[in-house]
Amino acid sequence: MMEIWHGITKAAELLTTFDPEVMDIAGRSLRISVTSSLLASLVCLPIASLIHFHSFPGKKFLISLIQTFFSVPTVAVGLFVFVLFSRAGPLGGMNLLFTPTVMVIGQALLITPILLGLTISALSGVDKALVDTARSLGANGFQTAIAVLREARFAVMAAVIMAFGRAISEVGLVIMVGGNIRGFTRVITTAISLETSKGDLELSIALGIILLLIALVINLALSRIQQR
Amino acid sequence: MKHRGIAFLLTMAGLIVLVTGMLGCKESTASPLPPKQRLRVATTTSLYDTGLWGYLEPMFEEKYEVEMDVMHTGTGIALEYGRRGDVDVITVHSKAREEQFVAEGYGVERVPFAYNHFLIVGPPSDPADIKGVSPEEASKKLIETGSGSFVSRGDDSGTHSKEKAIWKKAGYDYETVQKAGDWYIEAGRGMGPTLLMASEKQAYTLSDMGTFLSYKGKIELVPIVDRGNILLNVYSAIAVNPEKNPKTNIEMANNLIDFLTSPEIQELIGNYGVKNYGMQLFTPCAGAEPTG
Numbered sequence: 001m002m003e004i005w006h007g008i009t010k011a012a013e014l015l016t017t018f019d020p021e022v023m024d025i026a027g028r029s030l031r032i033s034v035t036s037s038l039l040a041s042l043v044c045l046p047i048a049s050l051i052h053f054h055s056f057p058g059k060k061f062l063i064s065l066i067q068t069f070f071s072v073p074t075v076a077v078g079l080f081v082f083v084l085f086s087r088a089g090p091l092g093g094m095n096l097l098f099t100p101t102v103m104v105i106g107q108a109l110l111i112t113p114i115l116l117g118l119t120i121s122a123l124s125g126v127d128k129a130l131v132d133t134a135r136s137l138g139a140n141g142f143q144t145a146i147a148v149l150r151e152a153r154f155a156v157m158a159a160v161i162m163a164f165g166r167a168i169s170e171v172g173l174v175i176m177v178g179g180n181i182r183g184f185t186r187v188i189t190t191a192i193s194l195e196t197s198k199g200d201l202e203l204s205i206a207l208g209i210i211l212l213l214i215a216l217v218i219n220l221a222l223s224r225i226q227q228r
Numbered sequence: 229m230k231h232r233g234i235a236f237l238l239t240m241a242g243l244i245v246l247v248t249g250m251l252g253c254k255e256s257t258a259s260p261l262p263p264k265q266r267l268r269v270a271t272t273t274s275l276y277d278t279g280l281w282g283y284l285e286p287m288f289e290e291k292y293e294v295e296m297d298v299m300h301t302g303t304g305i306a307l308e309y310g311r312r313g314d315v316d317v318i319t320v321h322s323k324a325r326e327e328q329f330v331a332e333g334y335g336v337e338r339v340p341f342a343y344n345h346f347l348i349v350g351p352p353s354d355p356a357d358i359k360g361v362s363p364e365e366a367s368k369k370l371i372e373t374g375s376g377s378f379v380s381r382g383d384d385s386g387t388h389s390k391e392k393a394i395w396k397k398a399g400y401d402y403e404t405v406q407k408a409g410d411w412y413i414e415a416g417r418g419m420g421p422t423l424l425m426a427s428e429k430q431a432y433t434l435s436d437m438g439t440f441l442s443y444k445g446k447i448e449l450v451p452i453v454d455r456g457n458i459l460l461n462v463y464s465a466i467a468v469n470p471e472k473n474p475k476t477n478i479e480m481a482n483n484l485i486d487f488l489t490s491p492e493i494q495e496l497i498g499n500y501g502v503k504n505y506g507m508q509l510f511t512p513c514a515g516a517e518p519t520g
Binding site: 086088089092093095097098179180181182184196197198199 | 298
């Protein structure tokens with residue numbers, strides 16, 4: 001158990017000395033996961049609204065299907081993306097395998113179901129009376145949607161934070177499609193996996209703590225934005 | 229109503245600008261990737277864990293002005309990356325499978341560049357009493373008496389292939405070994421984690437010399453069996469055949485093979501780790517098959 005304590009002191013040491021390799025790895029983790037969460041949010045929030053505000057046959061089933069994919073194993077998404085972007089695969093010509101770009105794509109795919117599902121349920125939580133009021137005041141469909149989204153913003157933000165958390169914390173997908181290349185595709189989680197396999201538990205624990213600190217900063221920033 | 233909608237949109241836009249702004253800053257502080265050529269290398273974990281690639285990589289990158297991406301995996305997946313054309317060159321250690329890889333047309337040529345020996349390591353107490361016997365006899369004793377545990381890589385790596393070859397030579401079908409009892413543990417991990425697991429369980433395992441030496445301080449295992457021709461461990465480099473995968477960087481892959489077999493680098497490989505471990509980790513053998 002002493003390793004945990006040593007890990008904490010090591011994390012403090014790495015952070016205060018701005019250890020270049022750790023800063024590089026942490027920066028890459030942050031960049032990749034922020035980009036993937038942002039991309040996926042830009043696509044998923046409008047689609048989730050479309051699903052919520054329209055009734056069509058099979059809507060309930062579609063939502064159940066989306067929720068089923070909350071449980072998709074990260075390595076399964078990784079395998080799918082690997083096969084897709086491998087040179088022998090259909091998108092192999094893009095030459096993206098083992099690059100940060102394909103890691104962003106993989107993470108965005110991974111968190112799409114979470115963003116869709118949680119946004120839909122966030123919107124469902126809004127009082128139906130709001131829609132009726134907006135309509136009776138002469139709001140068109142788009143304006144009504146904006147009003148509802150605004151009302152549900154805390155729950156929608158929670159969905160985005162959850163998706164970001166899943167993206168930055170997972171290891172199976174990024175190691176499979178990124179390859180854990182030092183200085184290029186190595187992120188915090190794959191570095192932890194490597195350092196643990198090398199038997200360097202202190203550094204692994206320190207890296208885990210640094211990941212949590214990044215998540216803390218992101219959450220504080222988002223909650224400040226929410227309160228405006 | 230309308231104003232609130234606009235306010236919300238503005239907030240969202242602000243958020244996006246903020247986050248992309250953050251990205252921009254980050255992007256500019258990180259060193260921009262120079263428009264260099266890239267060479268993708270899949271290597272067996274033992275060449276990476278010993279630090280040999282970390283040592284040679286900067287020299288090669290400087291000499292040929294290339295960015296080298298080193299993926300460290302087991303021999304099995306390294307060969308698969310090669311078949312799919314996802315890497316340009318592989319450095320692995322499993323002769324029979326390498327020869328098959330070349331025969332199937334995926335690899336240009338198998339070029340041995342260094343070798344060392346495998347060894348069976350185990351707890352100092354040596355519960356199965358196999359110290360100093362031949363690898364075949366040691367296997368026989370382990371399976372017949374069940375008096376010691378054995379951790380297998382179990383990951384289709386070069387080391388795992390070697391372990392299977394030893395069982396075969398000792399006269400056992402590998403499937404029987406797998407089902408032989410609780411003493412036979414399949415880890416499914418790289419060499420380093422397998423050594424750590426064997427140490428935790430005070431079990432025997434088959435390891436390459438290099439990884440064992442570089443983990444020596446972290447584990448409570450000692451060499452048990454280190455003699456026998458079957459323990460020879462040859463590392464070779466194979467360029468991925470551009471006829472099967474036209475987009476691979478064959479030119480740079482050949483540069484790497486020339487680099488590894490050049491007299492200057494061969495000498496560095498031979499001296500690598502001598503200072504830290506007090507013995508040679510790799511014996512250079514440019515282009516020729518060592519005989520043991």
